[in-house]
Amino acid sequence: MTGRRTGAGPVPDTWILFDGGEVPAVAGEPVSAALLAAGVRTVCRGIRTGRPRGVVGIGTGEPGAQVRTEGPDPRPMAPATRVEAREGLRVSGLAGYGRLPEQAPARGGDARWAHCDVLVVGAGPAGIAAADAARAEGARVIIADEAPEPGGDARGGGRDAWAAATWRALARAPDVRALARTTVTGHYDHGEHAALERRGRDDLLWRIRARRTVLATGSTERPFAFQDDDLPGVMLAGAAAAYVRRHGVLPGERAVVAGCHDEALWAAAALHDGGARIAAVADARPRTGSAAREALRRRGVEVRTATSVLRAEAGADGGVAAALLAPVGPDGAARGEPVRVPCDLLAVSGGHDPAAPLAVQAGARLRWSAPHAAFLPEGLPPTTVCVGAAAGTRDAGAAEEEGRAAGAAAARAALGPPVAPPDPVHTGPLGPLAGAPVGGLPDVMRSRGASAQGHGGEGVGGPAAPATPAASSGSEADAPAMALFCVTGPGTDAARVYVDLQRDAALSDIRAAIAAGMDSIELIKRHTTIGTGPDQGRTCGTVASGITAHLLGRTMDEVGGTTPRPPYAPVPFTALAGRARGDLIDPLRRTPMQPWHEAHGAVYEDVGQWRRARYYPRGREDMHAAVLRECTAARTGVAALDASTLGKIVVAGRDAGTFLDRLYTGNLSTLKPGRCRYGLLCTADGMVLDDGVIARLPDGAYLVSTTSGNAETVLDHMEEWSQTEWPELCVHVFNATDAWAVVSLVGPRSRDVMRRLAPGMDVSQEAFRFMDLREGEVAGVRARVLRVSFTGELTFEVNVPSWYGLAVWEAAMDAGADLGITPYGTETMHVLRAEKGFIVVGHETDGSVTPLDLGMDWALSRTKDFVGKRSLRRPDTARGDRPQLVGLLPEDPGTVLAEGAQLIGGAPGPGAPRARSQGWVTSSYDSAALGRSFALGLLRSGRARHGEVVHAVHLDTAVPVRVADPVFYDREGSRKDG
Amino acid sequence: MAEPAVPRRRSPAEGLLEGSHLSELSFLAQAELRVDAEEADAASRMAEQFLGCPLPGPGRATGNGAPYVLWSGPGRYLVVDSEATGRGLCAGLSAALGGEYGRLCAAVADLSAQRTVLELSGPDAEEVLARGCPMDLHPREFGAGSYAQTVIGKAAVGLHRTGGPGPSGGDATAFRILVRASFADYLARLLTDAAAGVRSAREGAVV
Incomplete structure (x- = not known):
């Protein structure tokens, strides 16, 4: 048995059925939490390999546990982290492919338009503060977040009460819409955004037109790759800690934590505080941040520096049973003998990628930031601003300040008199800010700098304070994050170093693509299928870029990332259709x-x-x-x-x-x-x-x-x-x-x-x-x-x-x-x-x-x-030889020609010359007045050919027809007067 | 042979709208007025005598029912009158503008039966319309007395806000929707369906 409830969280009050078996659950918690608490490690299977896969993350970035659900929230395919447990829910694991319900459609769909001055995407500290500030300026605000509750990545930390209270106030405020369970799936021209709101059996597709957009989309934790990194029990470290903090669910009893930045160390502390035995903590960096190291030391845990996971080892149940730790260099190459450390939870973290797809769709470019070990968006248009973790700010307090300033500035800009867009020349590396039209948007660069240098983790993680990664800095001055994408050693089987779990694509696939001559990340994506799964490479995109950069000997900026086209998350067709279905699909006049x-x-x-x-x-x-x-x-x-x-x-x-x-x-x-x-x-x-x-x-x-x-x-x-x-x-x-x-x-x-x-x-x-x-x-x-x-x-x-x-x-x-x-x-x-x-x-x-x-x-x-x-x-x-209108009388008066039949000269047949079309039948009917069939057609030089017999060919039949005057009835026109 | 019975008029959305906040204002006289855009000011002065109100500017409606005038493009107006007949309305307008050989290049057509008028009212009216109409209908942007040509679903409509915040609106939210007769059936069913969608969302389809 691995995984349990710590007792600090709510007590299960309902049941769900997973693959036919009853699993106790807390209503509203993600199904992944219930499965982890019940010790369910294998949730689904790999699409190509059939290898067992379990819960990897929390929230939307879930490369592992894909499920199909029936009952109150039916979905052909969804990450287990995004389905809320509730009574009567039936869950089954998927092997890569979704399956529609037998009786379609399971979900209802509706669509609507909405307009606002300021759209805030994301309800973490930065987003909530931005929405609140924009509201205070008198703006019409829409704030949307994927999760059922506000708080974002900081949820489970010290800001939950503030986030919930501010969210409630926003929801009650006039001219503000606070949309939970709502994913903004795309940014389009003129400030139009699409967003999908999930409401149990129904979906509501929002088309939102916003004057200004604040992207507080947070970040996605990414893993690093190593052999057998796909085993159930291998999880993202921040996600494992978040299950403890948010849901009182401990994903494993005996944990090995491996990372390359201080937040992974704070995650280890959180797992420890939740009751896990910390078997080992490995950090690929030669030196860790002092505060995090000290916090772990107080918990009796020593950090093994310049060390990482070379390989995971499976146990009898197919899940992870041990981690092989080895000394690693800055390029991820393992040196020396590995040490085997038994564990049932291998929590890894390679860093945090700002969730930038919407920013890129709005016009931003991504640039690699070495201190953040991440791609950060830059060069946004003046109507869009990116704040908080989405802009690389890891500290929740700094993110909240950034959001507040950006929300107020966006509101003032939206409500102010229209101004000409700034000269692009003045749009510096942080375009939206340097070119801000009204009221001085915040200098995010400065606040970013502050978070990079000024929050050395003072106070956080002390004995009395909860270990909250979101409250700490990801790049402490004394030990910045390191870029670690893949750990390999001499004996590593590259075909089992999985990069994209959803596509079962491995290191060996990237190597094969490069060996075949592909040197663009877009081509490598298409060759390997990395990043084409349901989560569109959210957790594996940067890892693939990093491995590619290493193999090609290029910088991260030279390799870049793939284009994140909308939609950002799967959108059911039923939602796209809205009410345009059945007899409302098109007006019937x-x-x-x-x-x-x-x-x-x-x-x-x-x-x-x-x-x-x-x-x-x-x-x-x-x-x-x-x-x-x-x-x-x-x-x-x-x-x-x-x-x-x-x-x-x-x-x-x-x-x-x-x-x-x-x-x-x-x-x-x-x-x-x-x-x-x-x-x-x-x-x-x-x-x-x-x-x-x-x-x-x-x-x-x-x-x-x-x-x-x-x-x-x-x-x-x-x-x-x-x-x-x-x-x-x-x-x-x-x-x-x-x-x-x-x-x-x-x-x-x-x-x-x-x-x-x-x-x-x-x-x-x-x-x-x-x-x-x-x-x-x-x-x-x-x-x-x-x-x-x-x-x-x-x-x-x-x-x-x-x-x-x-x-x-x-x-x-x-x-x-x-x-x-x-x-x-x-x-x-x-x-x-x-x-x-x-x-x-x-x-x-x-x-x-x-x-x-x-x-x-x-x-x-x-x-x-x-x-x-x-x-x-x-x-x-x-x-004279254009197709001309003629009448056509089939030689057999009982034959009604097919409209569209081609007209050819001689009868076709074996030995006949290859026939060329000389025209076609345009209208063909049986006639009561004529007592026979007749047709109209367009025939080359047809007016000169009355009386001639041609053939009308349709499918495999050729019918002889006589060319005639197109007026068949009452040629004198005597009947029009009665 | 049968003497033809007194013919009965039938309005395009008859029988479709019982029990909702949607109703049909049937058989209103409607005339379309066209003038060259650069002569709009002169036309407004000449028409005002007859209409009792000036011609509206872009995006606006003038008058209060008998008649009211809707701006439907540069030099284009739709005159709606709940008391006159279409023929009477056209004759009066035409005379006011000097007839075909007057100074202005103006033309008037009686198109009373071209469109019907649906009225949507109640606190949810904006929400119902948002289910099909891409326009921003917030009172700050589209207050009482605003008129726009837009779409609801796949039907082209004229949308006139008659109630709610604005110079001439009361407290209650109300819109008039002008729709071509052959689209009335589709639009009435679409709006009825949208209203049900808004209701079920409100009643907590949210789990």
């Missing part, structure tokens, strides 16, 4: 008639964001049968289409006509009020952008209709030309798409229905001609009626304010009931228009088709210029 379609069993088709009725099956009809029936009704009786989705743009202003003349291919300024004209719209390169009917309203303005999916595109096109090219024209465009519902009454009997619906309107052929627009009452509602036709049949397009859309639709259905009025959907609409050879933008056009290709030169004005006109004379657009 509905017409006012939707309730009727719903009640009458419509089958839908989503067109852009619109939900449109595709057809209305009766009884057991399939689409084919329903569409043939709907087509017949439109050609022989009366049918109705909900055409409300048509784009509608009002173009007004003195020069509206001139403006439309310049944009559309036809003449529109000559259009008289109350008349309509078909129009084609091209882009500057001469390609068809959209088409539609343009009506002149009685008040002189124009009502332009667009393809349903194209309203915004056409509106933008109009705004662009009017604003950037022709600002001298007096023209204003309005989007009126949603203002009007449109009931399109189609067929030879539609006039009868109109007579009943609009008794006051003369709808006779003489009074209401094709391409007329009339205003008047329809079904008791003021309406605009257009006599246009997209089917070739007599059509009344009734436009009413959208509030009345449903009522007028229902009135039309009632009025036409005895005539067999038939609702039809988009599929029938397509068949009817294709029978007439009418194009649909997006079917017959794809951005590479000109009006000439479509045989629509009749729509092009010869007397005036329009956008795209010149491009139609380019050699390529004018050549």
Whole structure:
């Protein structure tokens, strides 16, 4: 049995299940603490090696114990140090890969925005002080911390009461948000940050926009590498001590502590005070800090200097049973015979890396500081400042002072008048401070210097004082920290010197990468996979850089570190999605008639964001049968289409006509009020952008209709030309798409229905001609009626304010009931228009088709210029062998071609020449009116090839088809008047 | 043949909002007014006579309901009136500005049914909106009488703060959201869902 509760902490009040076995736990403590207290050493397995792994750290930097949880806080994969124990929690160890729950999703997700003057990341001494000072200046503050409780790395020391009280006060203060269990996962442009708040089963993703950011992100303790450093029972020294101080959990009975800085010695003292037997303390430095050495001496522990761990030895349970200690040089090379020291806890520490990913994302560079034996951020932009352990300040008191000054300065800068960013020339090595715009930000360099030199550990660690690393200095004047990354000796097996436990990547992998010629840390990362695990190299990144620097004979700055891209911690997709899931994933635009379609069993088709009725099956009809029936009704009786989705743009202003003349291919300024004209719209390169009917309203303005999916595109096109090219024209465009519902009454009997619906309107052929627009009452509602036709049949397009859309639709259905009025959907609409050879933008056009290709030169004005006109004379657009619109009749009238099928000349087959595509099928249907299948297509030189037989190839079938005129039905146009 | 019954209007979010702090102000008259941006001052002087209030500056609303005017871009205004008809509103505005052949390059369109107006009120209104709207809605930045065009979820909206701290707001927080009719169903469901999210967060989904 190894590991127990010291009795100084809370008593277990609940149970969790670990791999099926009950483990007593204190509600709210990390699962790792409960496992250590219960003597569970092996928590999970290595991803490649299957070697046993246990708890290594505390907090987020956990390279060892990865678990999957179910119950109140379900997660496919999480470090055991970050899951809070609570009743009903079921925990199991993972072998490298997370596993989603059987019934997804286990977690709820939500997302929100928030804004503040000052965002403080981290709630250690520096962060809490910064937030409190910013609040006192009147700033809107958000402070976020990963842990359930405030205090940061200093938790368990003398500042807990202050931290808790200040946090509570912050949480109650107006305009302050104190977010626990919240990881700020990324810094983006313009002060935007993403943060993930964990709330039991739910996650809340915050998008925080901050004017100023104070990064008080603390540091991550890093190990150093040696053979079999991955054995359960090998832990980070500061983490082992923190389990004692914070949770009253002693991770081992007999401890060996090895480090290269004084904080590791203070950790040894804490383990001793927690009740562990200290079997040995090794320090790689020739000389240790005097205060820490003295503190250990008083506890009867002698420090072995210039000594470190060469190898760990496993016991029967697979966990550590002994440490082999050997004298080491400054480069980590072991000299001389190792000494075997039995232990069940091997607590190691190689130093502390400022948690700098957010600083780097904000623009900082990392520079190696020899006195800190760490990379420190520098060159931050003026909107971001880094304080406390994140800036290398190890002393908690100094960190608090730094934070207070930085928080107040950030608040003043955020609330002050906007100032121009400082000249980059003045942004010195500590950019944010030298270039501080307002009020003088604190000189962190000076306070850093103070912490490096002035806090020689006086008082701390004395007999009466608790041994608190956070209260001591990491770089005492008489013995600064040493950079130790790896300890090896002549017999070391480099394949078992693990650098990244999460990837099972070892020293031998780095050596292999370098031997293969890689000399950039980014390449070595990709070759070895070091730093690509769930913790993104938080504990092993600097170790990998240090080993690389040693192997290449370069400085730490020459090697540097890998780029810490967001997100800093894993973010579940459910949180990213927020409420954009299910039927809220995208807006579903509905017409006012939707309730009727719903009640009458419509089958839908989503067109852009619109939900449109595709057809209305009766009884057991399939689409084919329903569409043939709907087509017949439109050609022989009366049918109705909900055409409300048509784009509608009002173009007004003195020069509206001139403006439309310049944009559309036809003449529109000559259009008289109350008349309509078909129009084609091209882009500057001469390609068809959209088409539609343009009506002149009685008040002189124009009502332009667009393809349903194209309203915004056409509106933008109009705004662009009017604003950037022709600002001298007096023209204003309005989007009126949603203002009007449109009931399109189609067929030879539609006039009868109109007579009943609009008794006051003369709808006779003489009074209401094709391409007329009339205003008047329809079904008791003021309406605009257009006599246009997209089917070739007599059509009344009734436009009413959208509030009345449903009522007028229902009135039309009632009025036409005895005539067999038939609702039809988009599929029938397509068949009817294709029978007439009418194009649909997006079917017959794809951005590479000109009006000439479509045989629509009749729509092009010869007397005036329009956008795209010149491009139609380019050699390529004018050549005769471009793909041209044709009709296609399959030789077998029962075959409906596949849309998109390629057209080739001769029949393919063995021995036939390799066929080249000569075009493709753009629309293809079965037709009730024609009694056969038909299609439209674009075929090279197609207009000259009517009568020719080509082949339509789709997948493995080639179908012979005859090329024809694209107008199949009523070529004379005699039916449009009924 | 059946004589058409008196037609019933149906508002875009009808029946979606019972029992929440969200309600629909249906069938308001709405006119869009456009003038060349450099003529905005002159237009404001001419329109004020008819509207009873000047045209608002950037990011603001003027007037108090019958009508009120929202700034929706340089030279662009949305006039909302709870008492007039869209046609009456447009005719009056158009006449005030001198008609199509007046001195100004102005145009007016009756777009009453283009948008509906949702009203969101109550102490949680800002929190609910923050679940979908990226703007800073703190009263210090967006007080009563502020108007902005923004998005809520994936719907483009006009957002008007009518209640809360500001020159004309009362104590109670209230927003009016102008949304295009075809997006009203999506937006109403999104806001209802967001309100439930805020409620459950408040009621201690936190473990």
